[in-house]
Amino acid sequence: MKVRFVDRLVYVIARVAIGTAAFVPQWLGYTCADLLGRLWFRFDQRRRGYGLVFLRQAYPGRPDAELLKIASRATGNLFKVPLDMARLTRLLARGGDVREVLDFGGTAAHLASLTPPYLGLTAHLGNWEIAAAGVAQWAKGASSIARIARNPLLNRWIVANRERGGLVVNPRRGGVRDLSKALAAGRVGLMVVDQNQRLRGVFAPFFGRLASCERAAASLALRHGYPILVGAALRRGRGFRFELVSATPFTLHPTGDKDADLQRAVERINAAVEELVRKAPEQYLWIHDRYRTQPVAGVAAPGGGDADADGGGDLDGGEDG
Numbered sequence: 673m674k675v676r677f678v679d680r681l682v683y684v685i686a687r688v689a690i691g692t693a694a695f696v697p698q699w700l701g702y703t704c705a706d707l708l709g710r711l712w713f714r715f716d717q718r719r720r721g722y723g724l725v726f727l728r729q730a731y732p733g734r735p736d737a738e739l740l741k742i743a744s745r746a747t748g749n750l751f752k753v754p755l756d757m758a759r760l761t762r763l764l765a766r767g768g769d770v771r772e773v774l775d776f777g778g779t780a781a782h783l784a785s786l787t788p789p790y791l792g793l794t795a796h797l798g799n800w801e802i803a804a805a806g807v808a809q810w811a812k813g814a815s816s817i818a819r820i821a822r823n824p825l826l827n828r829w830i831v832a833n834r835e836r837g838g839l840v841v842n843p844r845r846g847g848v849r850d851l852s853k854a855l856a857a858g859r860v861g862l863m864v865v866d867q868n869q870r871l872r873g874v875f876a877p878f879f880g881r882l883a884s885c886e887r888a889a890a891s892l893a894l895r896h897g898y899p900i901l902v903g904a905a906l907r908r909g910r911g912f913r914f915e916l917v918s919a920t921p922f923t924l925h926p927t928g929d930k931d932a933d934l935q936r937a938v939e940r941i942n943a944a945v946e947e948l949v950r951k952a953p954e955q956y957l958w959i960h961d962r963y964r965t966q967p968v969a970g971v972a973a974p975g976g977g978d979a980d981a982d983g984g985g986d987l988d989g990g991e992d993g
Contacts, residue, residue, distance in 0.1 A: 675824055683825040693758035698911040701755050706910070709751030710744045719747075719959040726958045730879040730949075745954040749798075749907060756799050759912050764805070764836045774806045779903055779918040783810055786921055789855040790899040791889055795866035795945045796957035802914050803905035804862050808839040815840045815854035816862040817847035848888045855898060863889050866945055866957075868964045875967050876938045879946060884965035890924070890937035899923045902944035906952045917951060919944040 693701060713720060723743035724736060731739060763772065776783070792807045792814070794800045808814035820843045821827035831841050839862075842850035855861045865886045866878075873884030893900050903918030922940070926933045949956045 679823045679825055682823050683829070686823075686826055687829070690758045690761060693755055694762040696755075702752055702911045705751040705755050706748035709748035712751070713744050713747035713959065716959075722961045723747075723958040726879070726960070726962055727953075729881050729963075730946075730953070732880075742953050743958045746956050746958050749955045750957060750959075752907070753799055753801070756912060757801055760802060760805060761830075761833050764833050767836070770802065770806045770809050770837065773912050773914060774802055774905060775908070775913075775915045776806070776810070777915050777917065779916040782901060782903075782918050782921050783807070786899055786901060788858050788860050789896075790860060790901060790921070791855070791893055792860055792862045793865050793889055793900060793902045793941060793945075794862070794904050795864060795949065796960070797866075797904040797945075797949055798906040798952065798955045799914060800864055800904070803903060803916060804839055805834070805837045806905060806914075806916055807860060807862060807903075808837055811838070811860040813838045813840070814860040814862050815842060815851055817842050817844055817851060819844055848892075851888075852892060855892065855896065861889075861892070861898070865889055865941060866962075867960060868962055870965050873965060874934060874938045876935060876942055878942050878962065881963055882966065883942075883962050885938050885942060887934060887938060890934055890941060893924050894926050894930075894933055894937055897923060900941065902941060902948065904948045904952075907955055917948060919947055 713723070720740070720743070723746075724739060727734075727739040727743060728736075759773075760770075763770070788811055792804075794803050804814070804816055816839060818841045821830060834841050840854065840859075842854075851861045851863070863886070867886070869884045869886050872887065874887045874890070875882045876885050877883070878885065889900070892898060899921050900923070901918055901921045903916055905914040905916050907913070908915050922944075924933070924937050924940070
C-alpha cells in the first residue's frame with residue numbers, strides 16, 4: 673500500500689500524542705478523561721437515549737436519575753480507554769508484563785484449568801484490550817479480530833505492539849477464517865461478542881430483550897468442542913489498574929439440532945456476559961444501540977450459517993451497524 677505524506681504526518685502526530693499521554697500523571701490524565709466523558713454524555717442526547725433504553729431494560733424499576741448516573745460514569749470509563757491504550761503500548765514496547773497492571777485474581781485458576789485451543793470471549797466492559805493482552809501473555813500467544821487502521825504506518829505500529837505481547841490481530845474481513853485456523857493450530861481465540869450484529873446475527877435475549885447477537889464464537893465452539901471462557905478486565909480505582917474476572921469456563925455439547933444448539937449456545941454466552949456486566953455496570957458501554965436490529969415479522973430469524981464466513985466480533989469494538 674502506498675504511503676502518502678498525510679499518512680506520515682498523522683503517524684508522527686499520533687506517536688507524539690500517545691507518548692505524551694503515557695507520561696501525563698495518572699491523576700490528571702484520568703480525571704480529565706472522566707470529566708470529558710461525562711460532559712460528552714450530558715450533551716449527546718442520542719447516546720443518552722440509547723443508554724437510558726438499555727439500562728431500563730437491564731435494571732427495570734430503578735429511577736431514571738440513577739440509571740443516567742450509571743451511564744454517565746460508564747461513559748467516563750470509556751473515555752479512559754485511549755489513555756489505557758497509550759500506557760499499554762508503552763508497557764509492551766519496553767517488553768513489560770501486563771501483570772504489572774492486571775491482577776488475574778480468581779481467573780488465574782480458570783485459565784490454569786484450560787489447555788489451548790479455547791475461546792476467550794469478552795464485552796465492552798472495563799478495558800477489553802487489557803483483557804486480551806493479559807490472556808495472550810498468559811497463554812503465550814493468542815489470535816483476535818479487530819478493525820484495521822486506515823493509516824498503514826499507524827496500523828503497522830499498533831499491530832507490532834500487540835504482537836510484542838503475544839497477540840496476533842486479524843482484520844475483520846475474513847477474520848473468522850483466520851481465527852478458526854489459529855484455533856485449529858492450537859492457539860487461543862479472543863473475541864468481543866456484545867454488540868449489535870446488523871447481518872447474520874442470532875436473535876437471543878440480552879438483559880431480557882431480543883438482540884441480534886454475534887454467532888461465530890458459538891458456532892466454532894459447537895463445531896470443534898472448544899471450551900469457552902467469558903471474562904473481562906475491570907478497572908480497579910480510577911487509573912491504570914485492572915482485575916481480570918470471569919465466569920466458570922464451559923464446553924458446549926451439541927445435540928444434533930444445529931439451530932437449537934446455536935440458539936442455546938448464544939443464550940449461555942449472553943448470560944455469562946450479563947453476569948460480568950452486573951459486577952461493574954459503571955464500566956459498561958451502555959450508550960451503544962444494542963437493540964437496533966430486530967426480527968422482521970414473518971421472516972425467520974437468522975441463526976445458522978458458516979462460522980468461517982466473514983464477520984464476527986471485533987477486539988476493538990467496531991459497531992456492526
